[in-house]
Amino acid sequence: MIVTIDGIAASGKSSVSSGVARALGIPYLSSGLLYRAATLLGLDSGADLNDEAAVLAALHAHPVRLEPLAEGNRVWQGTRDLTDDLHSSTVDHGVSVVAVLPGVRAWVNDQLRQVPPPFVAEGRDMGTNVFPHAPAKFYLTASPRVRAQRRAKERPEDVDAIEAALIRRDELDHVQSAPAVDAHVIDTGPLDLEGVIGAILTGVAA
Ligand code: CDP
Secondary structure (H helix, E strand, O other): OEEEEEEOOOOOHHHHHHHHHHHHOOOEEEHHHHHHHHHHHHHHOOOOOOOHHHHHHHHHHOOOEEEOOOOOOEEEEOOEEOHHHOOOHHHHHHHHHHHOOHHHHHHHHHHHHOOOOOEEEEEOOHHHHHOOOOOEEEEEEOOHHHHHHHHOOOOOOOHHHHHHHHHHHHHHHHHHHOOOOOOEEEEOOOOOHHHHHHHHHHHHHO
């Protein structure tokens, strides 16, 4: 079984996917963490993030591995755990530039498709592009203000700056962020975390 949970920036995908995966007793895969790792490696190597060849060279020089733990994914480069460096504002600002590079998308998708099911796959295009035959698909939304208020608990910037950055990222990501036609769309604004997880578990069981 594959469950896809896509959605716009800060719509709650990671926490929801972790909760759904734990309830089902299966792992989840965070595709966004791999895009973030590609961004970090590109920045660390001094690459121009628009330069696909330079970013791909950094990825091939320093292979990374996604550890799909249900309680929270981790990204490893050899024995170095990169995870805690992947949610900085610098990575937030660069990641949408890296995510449009076709070679980077292929690099992420290859890693995801090598994982044997069952799992929950979380991102932007899991239900449309990477796992189009998944039997259960969900798409999370919420207003920019609600999303910024949630993310303000995890970032040092104020809520207005976070909201502006989220709106910019929504625009840059819109091509790969469309919901699958067969996805259940859930507005997470009025729901708490348990409410969203419960709605998805009900949908999976239906
Ligand atoms: O948690 P948040 O929605 O802020 O971000 P994320 O899921 O970690 O994704 C970070 C970025 O990776 C997004 O803004 C997209 O640019 C890119 N991404 C993508 O293009 N396709 C995916 N399947 C997942 C992420």
